Amino acid sequence: MNATVNNGAAAPKVEEKLFQNRYLVDAGRPHITIKAGDTPSAALRSLVTTCPAGCYSLTDKGQVEIAADGCMECGTCRVVTAKTGEIEWHYPRGGYGILYKFG
Amino acid sequence: MIEQKFDAIVVGAGASGNAAALTMAKLGLKVLQLERGEYPGSKNVQGAILYADALEKIIPDFRDDAPLERHVIEQRMWTMTESSHVGMHYRSDDFNEERPNRYTIVRAQFDKWFSRKVRDAGVTLLCETTVTELIRDARGRVIGVRTDRADGIAFADVVLLAEGVNGLVGQRSGLRPVVTPESVALAVKEMHFLPREVIDERFNLQGNEGVVIEAMGTITNGMTGTAFLYTNGESISVGIGCIVADFEGTGQTPYGLLESFKNHPSIKPLLAGSECKEYAAHLIPEGGYKAIPQLYGDGWLVVGDAGQFVNAVHREGSNLAMTTGRIAGETIAWLKTRRDPATAANLTEYQRRLEASFVMKDLKKYKNIPDFLHKRAGQVFGLYPRLITAAAQTWFRVDGKDKRAKEAEIFKSFRAGRSLFGLLGDAFKLARAWR
Numbered sequence: 064m065n066a067t068v069n070n071g072a073a074a075p076k077v078e079e080k081l082f083q084n085r086y087l088v089d090a091g092r093p094h095i096t097i098k099a100g101d102t103p104s105a106a107l108r109s110l111v112t113t114c115p116a117g118c119y120s121l122t123d124k125g126q127v128e129i130a131a132d133g134c135m136e137c138g139t140c141r142v143v144t145a146k147t148g149e150i151e152w153h154y155p156r157g158g159y160g161i162l163y164k165f166g
Numbered sequence: 167m168i169e170q171k172f173d174a175i176v177v178g179a180g181a182s183g184n185a186a187a188l189t190m191a192k193l194g195l196k197v198l199q200l201e202r203g204e205y206p207g208s209k210n211v212q213g214a215i216l217y218a219d220a221l222e223k224i225i226p227d228f229r230d231d232a233p234l235e236r237h238v239i240e241q242r243m244w245t246m247t248e249s250s251h252v253g254m255h256y257r258s259d260d261f262n263e264e265r266p267n268r269y270t271i272v273r274a275q276f277d278k279w280f281s282r283k284v285r286d287a288g289v290t291l292l293c294e295t296t297v298t299e300l301i302r303d304a305r306g307r308v309i310g311v312r313t314d315r316a317d318g319i320a321f322a323d324v325v326l327l328a329e330g331v332n333g334l335v336g337q338r339s340g341l342r343p344v345v346t347p348e349s350v351a352l353a354v355k356e357m358h359f360l361p362r363e364v365i366d367e368r369f370n371l372q373g374n375e376g377v378v379i380e381a382m383g384t385i386t387n388g389m390t391g392t393a394f395l396y397t398n399g400e401s402i403s404v405g406i407g408c409i410v411a412d413f414e415g416t417g418q419t420p421y422g423l424l425e426s427f428k429n430h431p432s433i434k435p436l437l438a439g440s441e442c443k444e445y446a447a448h449l450i451p452e453g454g455y456k457a458i459p460q461l462y463g464d465g466w467l468v469v470g471d472a473g474q475f476v477n478a479v480h481r482e483g484s485n486l487a488m489t490t491g492r493i494a495g496e497t498i499a500w501l502k503t504r505r506d507p508a509t510a511a512n513l514t515e516y517q518r519r520l521e522a523s524f525v526m527k528d529l530k531k532y533k534n535i536p537d538f539l540h541k542r543a544g545q546v547f548g549l550y551p552r553l554i555t556a557a558a559q560t561w562f563r564v565d566g567k568d569k570r571a572k573e574a575e576i577f578k579s580f581r582a583g584r585s586l587f588g589l590l591g592d593a594f595k596l597a598r599a600w601r
Contacts, residue, residue: 077421080356080445087204106414113413115354115420115447135447136209138332139352142449143414145344154334156314158204158294165357165401165444166211166273 077117081133088132089159095131095140096151103127104147110140135161172198172290172322174498175311177297177335179206181484182470182491183328184280185224189495191287195502198320199289200313202296207277210330211355211448212484213394213403215378216269216276220485224492225283229265233275235398236376237266240369244432246383250555251432262375270376270396270403272357300325300339300466307509308465311335324465324498324508328491331449331471341466342459347414348540349453349474351391353407354420356428358440362400368436369397380481383551385427387418390543392481393427395436402437404428407450412543420447450483451476455533461520462513469494475525479532486525493519534599545584545592553583 095118097107107127110119116133119140141152154160176187179201187199203209215238221228240257261267285291292315301310301319310321327336337344360368369377379395386393391408406420406427413420428437451457451474458474461467469475470487477486497516498508506512520526539546557576567575580589 077419080421080442083442083444084446109414109417112417112419113352113410115352117419117421136332137352137447137449139410139413139447139449141332142345142347142350142410145346152334154202154296157202157296160209162204162208163211163274163444163446165275166207166214166277166446 077115078133081116084133084135085162085164086132087159087162089155092156092159093129093131094136094153094155094160095129095134097127097129098149098151100149104144104149106143106147107149110143113143114140170196172196172320173502174198174324174326175200175320175322176289176326176328177311178328178330178333178470178472179203179281179284179291179293180210180277180328180330180470180487181212181280182472182475182487183326184277184284185488185491186326186328186469186495187289187491188224188280188284188287189492190499191284191289193495193499195499197289198322199284199291200295200297200311200320201291201293204294205278206281206291206293207274210273210277211353211446212271212273213355213396213405213481214271214273214276214484215396215481216271217482217485218265218267218269220488220492222265224488231279233271233279234374235270235272236371236374237261238268238270238378239371239375240377242377242379244379244381244383245551245554246381246385246430246432247551247555248384249431250559251381251383252551252554252558262373270378270398272398272401297329297335300335302465306464308463323502324467326491326494326498327466327468327472328470328487329472331451331474333472336466336468336472341463342468342472345449345451345453345457345474347411348409349451349457349536350410351407351450351452352410352413352420352447353405353450354424354445354447355403355405356424356442356446357444358402358404358437358442359400360402360440364439365397365400365402371397374399381427382547383555384548385423385430386412386547387416387423387426388544388548389413389416389418390539390547394481395433401443402440404433404437409452409540410449421445450478452478452536454478454536455526455529456536458529462516463510465508467494467498467508467513467516475529477528477532479535480528482528489523489525490520493523493525531601532599538595538599542592542595545588549583553580
């Protein structure tokens with residue numbers, strides 16, 4: 064929404080931005096998981112837009128899903144859901160995850 | 167993991183951790199430093215401005231071989247609306263000095279260099295090692311750390327948590343509260359590459375001269391935040407950050423906001439033709455003095471972003487990280503020469519030294535600014551930028567209207583936008599928060 068408010072800029076695809084980055088993915092060991100629950104809280108749902116890597120998405124059934132491969136380990140989702148406890152958040156194992164070339 | 171016992175364990179190899187580790191090693195302590203990234207800097211993000219003074223106090227001759235991009239000779243402060251910006255620029259040849267005051271840097275490269283100095287001083291660094299928890303003795307005193315390595319435990323007299331704003335060890339150990347969405351900003355940033363000559367020409371620079379732009383206004387769409395653009399040697403760092411609670415509450419995306427900023431007519435020509443090579447995101451502590459947690463206890467202390475040491479008003483953080491790291495290192499070395507254990511009682515010396523430094527003095531000075539910005543975000547980031555840029559346009563546009571009428575129009579726009587009472591109230595509250 065906001066992307067088109069200013070100057071008519073086209074909505075950017077976050078995937079294209081993440082494509083620039085280097086990662087070492089710890090296959091099969093996601094460092095963030097959503098705990099099973101009935102209805103996602105407003106905080107959890109907000110991550111669909113707030114996560115800077117676009118890792119969160121909403122399913123047809125109204126559940127929130129995460130695909131953490133593009134995660135930049137900023138911790139925003141952990142901070143946002145600290146009160147609801149809906150997310151299990153760990154750092155990736157040593158050496159895995161985002162590898163900033165410039166930072 | 168490592169059999170021998172250390173004088174100190176430093177968790178993290180960012181600005182504060184490196185400062186602390188190097189300071190202690192130089193003073194003869196046996197130091198183990200643990201970093202979860204593949205190499206120091208691989209997890210770190212900064213704008214990035216390096217403040218020479220803080221680093222000089224740790225590595226006096228850093229200019230000899232540090233990877234510095236440009237020294238800053240010009241500061242632009244912009245108040246922006248959709249189509250305009252009003253700027254205050256300060257440029258001075260005085261900043262072309264023998265020992266320049268501020269530099270732009272590329273953090274991943276700078277951190278590698280800093281870490282080399284740390285290891286040369288004798289610190290044992292283990293990368294790809296994530297600290298998972300603190301080890302305590304029966305009386306609750308911290309005596310070491312557990313890591314994700316096999317047999318990954320290590321012991322020391324004291325553990326320095328230099329683990330950053332999102333540091334899990336201290337937060338999960340109950341040493342400090344989990345940061346709140348209101349007290350941290352989420353910043354996103356891109357690295358845009360351009361030939362050096364293009365940057366020189368575009369920003370009116372020569373040699374290693376650099377420009378920094380700090381911007382605020384409607385670019386954050388009503389959220390509390392700021393944007394920046396820094397010139398590096400052959401790249402431009404461009405980014406924007408807002409309070410996490412504001413992103414959460416408004417449903418705006420960080421990358422959408424960054425894209426809008428990059429496409430602003432005042433910014434777009436500066437980036438034209440560049441190639442983006444990285445997109446980064448990081449949290450920034452913005453709570454200021456009131457958000458500083460307990461900084462020490464039996465066998466542990468906190469430095470850098472983990473301790474919320476960021477001066478949001480002046481956009482300073484790395485210098486506070488280095489300074490708190492250095493002061494923590496000096497304090498621990500001082501205790502050791504006195505043969506005093508690192509108990510909570512003895513570590514009050516760390517707090518005392520921080521209070522005596524610019525770190526706490528500055529943060530104390532601005533302790534009410536976060537509240538001011540939170541309560542008046544609509545005015546500070548929306549109304550006033552609009553009023554100021556509109557006034558500038560009224561003033562500079564030559565259209566046959568007489569100047570007295572123009573003045574009246576400007577005053578009227580301010581009174582209509584915010585009553586006289588409101589204007590005076592904002593000024594008064596800002597002055598009170600600032601002093």
